[in-house]
Amino acid sequence: METPETPDEELVARTQAGDARAFDQLVVRFSPRLYGLVYNMTSNHEDTNDLLQDIFAKAYRSIKGFQGKSSFYTWMHSIAVNMAINFLKKRNRRMTMSLDDVDNGIANDPEFIEATSDYDPRHQANLGELQKKLNEAMMKLSDEHRTVVTMFDIQGMPHAEIAKILKISDGTVRSRLFYAHRQLQNYLQEFITT
Amino acid sequence: MTPEEQISKLLRLKRYEQPRPGYFEDFLQEFQARQRAELIRRPLWEIAWDRLVSLAPAIQVPRLAYATIVALAVAASAVIIVRPGAPVSSGTLAANRSTLSLTSPHSVTIGESVPVTLTSTGSPSVHYVLPTRPVSYASSRSF
Structure with a gap:
């Protein structure tokens, strides 16, 4: 079991070496934050869920090319923002809001x-x-x-x-x-x- | 408080919009299932290539071998596509036909040195049209 203190860089290096479980840790770590980013850009829970799956799938496919010139956090957010903006361009006017519940x-x-x-x-x-x-x-x-x-x-x-x-x-x-x-x-x- | 600050405060309230409890645990499971499904859907050649690449260090294939194979394949393709001495295509012949006319557009008599056509390379080539049969062609036995 990973400790929360395991640095992103270590998890990235292990993923690059073929350890899929290390990437799972990155998914757990980054999904709440990236969810917030995409959700507030789309105002739609289902779209956010699908996009987030695509974002992590793309990150996993491209992670061997990540050279650490920026932080993994910046790299992941760049992928998420670019994919969300592309999605919004395609979605255009078809959008419907599907909002999450507001925390008590x-x-x-x-x-x-x-x-x-x-x-x-x-x-x-x-x-x-x-x-x-x-x-x-x-x-x-x-x-x-x-x-x-x-x-x-x-x-x-x-x-x-x-x-x-x-x-x-x-x-x-x-x-x-x-x-x-x-x-x-x-x-x-x-x-x-x- | 300025309107700008009030807007910022209102926007911060959006942080309270959260997916249902347990969503992120389910999300990871969904992601793992999707990754496995993608692996199954991958084309056979891609899987074969990945296996070959992963086997390469074990069978001690030098790294340059891949580059050499690719370079040879490109060179072989180039030789097949551009064969030296291959017949010119009909399209090229048709294009050159206008300059390779055997008949002169206007006849000239011997003595005149007027070029009547150009070669396919564009360099002038002088042809002459003889009005009569040359003397040298006449039979020596005829009187």
Whole structure:
């Protein structure tokens, strides 16, 4: 059994040497994070599940070519983002939302309490409605803008890491975030107090 | 709080959207099953090639042997495709036909040195049309 401390590099090296169990450990380690990335880009659980399978299958096929020039984390995220963006281009307007349940912990989150308490009481704000509105607003963004918002605001990645994964400059990341936030302010006006 | 900060806070709430409990355990099993299924679906030649490559170190095949085999195969293919001295294709002949006319477009009499055609290589080749039979062709016994 692997300890959680086994470094990614060691698991990668063992996978490259033909140890499929080492790759399983990488799947366990990376799937929750990559799930969040793809799910927030697609707003669809089934699409996310299929894509995630494809992403890990591609990573497994290509891992012999991974030379460690970037971290395995960056390499995996690059594969995931590129495949998700390609998928979104193909999916185009056929999309339907299929949202995951919201964890019960949100009810105690001060940010949630604050967001819903400021909400216009005539709309009977509730969790489901907020979730739907947030996802609808996200899906109105362009794929590129949604990607940076997902990585920065939802996943909490630093600008430099996003720039490395997307192979764009730090300035481009910041500018995409600025425009995306401005658009989201328009879509989510009812939740914002001025 | 600025609107920008409020947007960031709202977006952070999306972290609470999670797949059902046990999803990630099932995901790994699904991934392993899919990997096995892909192995079964792989074409025979791909499996044979992988086995050959994995056997190579055991049978001490030098690494350069593969490159040599590939280079020989490419060279052999090139020889087959471009055979030296092979007959020119009919298409090439048809293209050259216009320049290889045996008859002159206009006759000239002997003494004139007007080239009437070009060779297939483009270099001028002088032909003459004789108005009568040359004297040398006449029989010496005729009087």
